Amino acid sequence: MSGKIYVVAGPSGVGKGTVIKRLFELDKNLSLSISATTRQPREGEVDGVNYYFITYDRFQEIIENGGFLEHAEYVGNFYGTPKQPVIDKAEEGFDVILEIEVQGAMQVLENMPGAKGIFILPPSFEELEKRLKGRGTETDESVMRRLETAANELGCINMFDYYVVNDTVEGAANRILEIIESRRGIEDDEE
Amino acid sequence: MSGKIYVVAGPSGVGKGTVIKRLFELDKNLSLSISATTRQPREGEVDGVNYYFITYDRFQEIIENGGFLEHAEYVGNFYGTPKQPVIDKAEEGFDVILEIEVQGAMQVLENMPGAKGIFILPPSFEELEKRLKGRGTETDESVMRRLETAANELGCINMFDYYVVNDTVEGAANRILEIIESRRGIEDDEE
Numbered sequence: 397m398s399g400k401i402y403v404v405a406g407p408s409g410v411g412k413g414t415v416i417k418r419l420f421e422l423d424k425n426l427s428l429s430i431s432a433t434t435r436q437p438r439e440g441e442v443d444g445v446n447y448y449f450i451t452y453d454r455f456q457e458i459i460e461n462g463g464f465l466e467h468a469e470y471v472g473n474f475y476g477t478p479k480q481p482v483i484d485k486a487e488e489g490f491d492v493i494l495e496i497e498v499q500g501a502m503q504v505l506e507n508m509p510g511a512k513g514i515f516i517l518p519p520s521f522e523e524l525e526k527r528l529k530g531r532g533t534e535t536d537e538s539v540m541r542r543l544e545t546a547a548n549e550l551g552c553i554n555m556f557d558y559y560v561v562n563d564t565v566e567g568a569a570n571r572i573l574e575i576i577e578s579r580r581g582i583e584d585d586e587e
Numbered sequence: 588m589s590g591k592i593y594v595v596a597g598p599s600g601v602g603k604g605t606v607i608k609r610l611f612e613l614d615k616n617l618s619l620s621i622s623a624t625t626r627q628p629r630e631g632e633v634d635g636v637n638y639y640f641i642t643y644d645r646f647q648e649i650i651e652n653g654g655f656l657e658h659a660e661y662v663g664n665f666y667g668t669p670k671q672p673v674i675d676k677a678e679e680g681f682d683v684i685l686e687i688e689v690q691g692a693m694q695v696l697e698n699m700p701g702a703k704g705i706f707i708l709p710p711s712f713e714e715l716e717k718r719l720k721g722r723g724t725e726t727d728e729s730v731m732r733r734l735e736t737a738a739n740e741l742g743c744i745n746m747f748d749y750y751v752v753n754d755t756v757e758g759a760a761n762r763i764l765e766i767i768e769s770r771r772g773i774e775d776d777e778e
Contacts, residue, residue, distance in 0.1 A: 517708075520749045520766075547745040554741035558711045561752055563762075571754075575711075 399427070399491040400579055401482060401508060404572070405501035406516030407546035409528040411562050415516060416495050418569035423576070427490035429482050432458070435473035448478065466496065466503035477504065491576050498549040505555060512579075513556035514572060519563045521547070590616070590682040591770055592673060592699060595763070596692035597707030598737035600719040602753050606707060607686050609760035614767070618681035620673050623649070626664035639669065657687065657694035668695065682767050689740040696746060703770075704747035705763060710754045712738070 406412045420426055432448040434455050443449045450458075455474050458464055467476030477494055485492045494504060494511075505513045518524040528534075528542050553559065558575050562568040597603045611617055623639040625646050634640045641649075646665045649655055658667030668685055676683045685695060685702075696704045709715040719725075719733050744750065749766050753759040 517744075517750045521745075522748065550745035551742050553708075553744055554712075554738040557713065559708045559752055561750055 399425070399486040399489050400576070401486055401492045401494065401511040402514055402572075402576065403494045403496065403501045403504050403511055404514045404516065405496055405498045405549075405556070406562070407498070407518070407524060407549040408542055409524050409531075409546060410516050410518050411527065411565070412495060412516045414565050415562055415568045415572070416493060418565050419493070419572050422569055422573055425490060426576075427485040427488075427492045429477055429485075429492055429494040431475050431496075432464075432478050433473060433475045435475075465494070465507055466500040468497075468500055491580070498552050502552060502555050512558065512575075514558045514560060514575060515553045515556035516568065517550070517553070517559060517561045519561055521550075590618070590677040590680050591767070592677055592683045592685065592702040593705055593763075593767065594685045594687065594692045594695045594702055595705045595707065596687060596689045596740075596747070597753070598689070598709070598715060598740040599733055600715050600722075600737060601707050601709050602718065602756070603686060603707045605756050606753055606759045606763070607684060609756050610684070610763050613760055613764055616681060617767075618676040618679075618683045620668055620676075620683055620685040622666050622687075623655075623669050624664060624666045626666075656685070656698055657691040659688075659691055682771075689743050693743060693746050703749065703766075705749045705751060705766060706744045706747035707759065708741070708744070708750060708752045710752055712741075 404412055404416060416428070420428065430444065430446075430448060432450050432455065434450060434452050437443065437447070437449050441447065452474070455476065458476065458478065459467060463479055464476040465479050465482065467474060469475075477496060477500070482492050482494065494501070496504070501513060504511055518527070524546055525543060528539050528546070534542070560568050560571045595603055595607060607619070611619065621635065621637075621639060623641050623646065625641060625643050628634065628638070628640050632638065643665070646667065649667065649669065650658060654670055655667040656670050656673065658665060660666075668687060668691070673683050673685065685692070687695070692704055695702055709718070715737055716734060719730055719737070725733070751759050751762045
């Protein structure tokens with residue numbers, strides 16, 4: 397029995413990293429997809445753990461061979477989700493989690509009909525605003541731009557299959573686990 | 588201290604009627620807004636309880652006087668939310684709940700800056716599909732059309748302030764109550 401593929405996304409600031417970290421503590425039959433990037437490793441980052449660090453030429457080659465489930469450019473660096481490791485891990489029986497931003501998530505959901513999208517929402521827009529402002533590292537203009545992006549990202553929720561409100565990390569992680577467990581043992585074509 | 592105004596909406600089939608019924612059992616300081624309509628009362632419906640049943644001419648007069656917070660036409664009948672009773676009830680100290688469909692809810696949120704929007708989501712799109720199909724009273728084509736409408740309505744979520752997943756009626760009703768209680772005693776201009 398193969399594992400299943402889940403794309404977990406949500407607006408910037410919703411706290412999906414923390415929720416996914418907790419999810420992996422709760423369940424051991426999960427595999428987290430690792431992204432490839434052309435950017436330089438930061439201190440402490442390990443190749444094959446945090447990212448696959450690859451060259452620009454190699455990145456383009458993978459694009460040409462259709463080797464990414466999704467890819468995008470941010471401030472001059474490229475990021476992508478390699479397809480083969482995701483398929484391999486699922487065939488080994490792991491449920492594979494892809495933690496990516498909303499636009500990339502929609503690319504994956506389009507490219508992989510078997511993948512299911514889980515959208516993480518803040519309990520309120522005000523709460524999202526607080527969390528983005530609370531970082532305290534950004535200018536007002538940058539916070540405003542992030543809030544606008546977050547509102548647009550929220551509007552993409554109808555492309556996803558499951559909806560989880562991140563009111564508490566524990567609650568949200570358990571809710572995702574319930575979704576994953578409810579689909580274990582079900583063949584894709586039975587749905 | 589005045590009460591506050593909440594617009595509760597969500598896609599067709601999400602079960603908001605049942606959630607709101609439970610909410611009113613849990614809290615006695617709430618008032619449910621009553622809509623006006625030009626359609627004929629059905630058996631058992633009481634004027635001023637289920638709806639205000641009014642004539643077409645009266646309905647147009649209220650529109651012209653700006654007396655509706657929102658209004659719309661469905662299959663030849665008009666429906667609207669009268670403004671004054673909502674304001675009166677809030678001034679009496681009740682938190683007022685408006686249960687309307689998504690398009691109407693957005694009209695109210697635009698017209699009343701103090702009103703907050705609470706969006707009710709299904710736990711998954713599949714669940715919404717099941718509920719709509721489960722009614723068993725509709726053709727496949729009609730179900731498809733409803734699902735398309737539901738997907739569009741989900742995409743309007745970014746116009747709302749609070750997000751509640753209806754996984755259980757009890758859970759959703761309590762979550763709405765938490766939202767309302769968290770704002771009691773806060774003046775609008777403190778937010």
